[in-house]
Amino acid sequence: MIDTESRFKALRDKLKQTDHRLTPQRAALLRLLAASEGHPSASDLYDQIKAQFPTTSPATVYKTLHLLKEMGEVLELGFSDDDNRYDGHNPAPHPHLICVRCHKIIDPPIRVAESLVQEVTDRSGYKIIGHRFDIYGVCPACQGRA
Amino acid sequence: MIDTESRFKALRDKLKQTDHRLTPQRAALLRLLAASEGHPSASDLYDQIKAQFPTTSPATVYKTLHLLKEMGEVLELGFSDDDNRYDGHNPAPHPHLICVRCHKIIDPPIRVAESLVQEVTDRSGYKIIGHRFDIYGVCPACQGRA
């Protein structure tokens, strides 16, 4: 894994390179994303930024997340029945292990076989862009809570 | 793959076994789900049912889909930025190949290695319930449309 500081700089530079401005609100968001291990929701991020810049609005968070997502610097995990979650630390597709009770998301130590995606590419005629692999379960803590 | 008629009967029997009523609206939905190859949305299903029972409401479709999902007889593919899609023909988890342009969803001829899910089960301490594997791409038809 890349350290937080270099990841922050990479995000910041990406903005500059694409002629976007680094506002204090954006800098705060970039820092949070660079450091995040826990797949925060937009509202998690918003709450943390609001602590530093009380007038910040959710719209700003959403707009910046959208921007970074377009650039491929943030991975969005969309859920139809829950807040979307964001990974700006490691935006490449990777498997996620999701607790269906508490909605905690961790990165399990496995890899999706490249060959599997390659096989689809070869056989389907589709131009493959990415993938998503979610495993659902109940985390140890939630099992304890019966 | 199971044929449409047996699948319909299985769905119908499942409802009876759990003390639920087979209304004409539900029967129509069950038939559509049993036959569906194309991962229809709730609104697709609603439109088709409304052709037969013009007073049907979306709520009825949603309620019945929810019921069948709880029973494990329908697989729901939730999307945060698009309608959810439903597979009542083959409700076991299986990979999906999704066109990011036209949102068509097909079942690619691959299988997720059991060993991968097993590995997570063994190592994580989570009680595994299911999984979802989506591959995103552009279908041949949409590539043609430039």
Add this chain to the structure above:
DNA sequence: GTGCTTGCAAACAGTTTGCAGATAG
């Protein structure tokens, strides 16, 4: 100074819910 960005509020869309009347078993 220029025009991208912010923050507010209203709009949005799919889904869910509450309830009174209808109906399957």
Add this chain to the structure above:
DNA sequence: CTATCTGCAAACTGTTTGCAAGCAC
């Protein structure tokens, strides 16, 4: 007969959009 189901309409929730004022560069 009676509990479940339907259909309507309103509510809900996370996200997006429009726009005037603000600020990065």
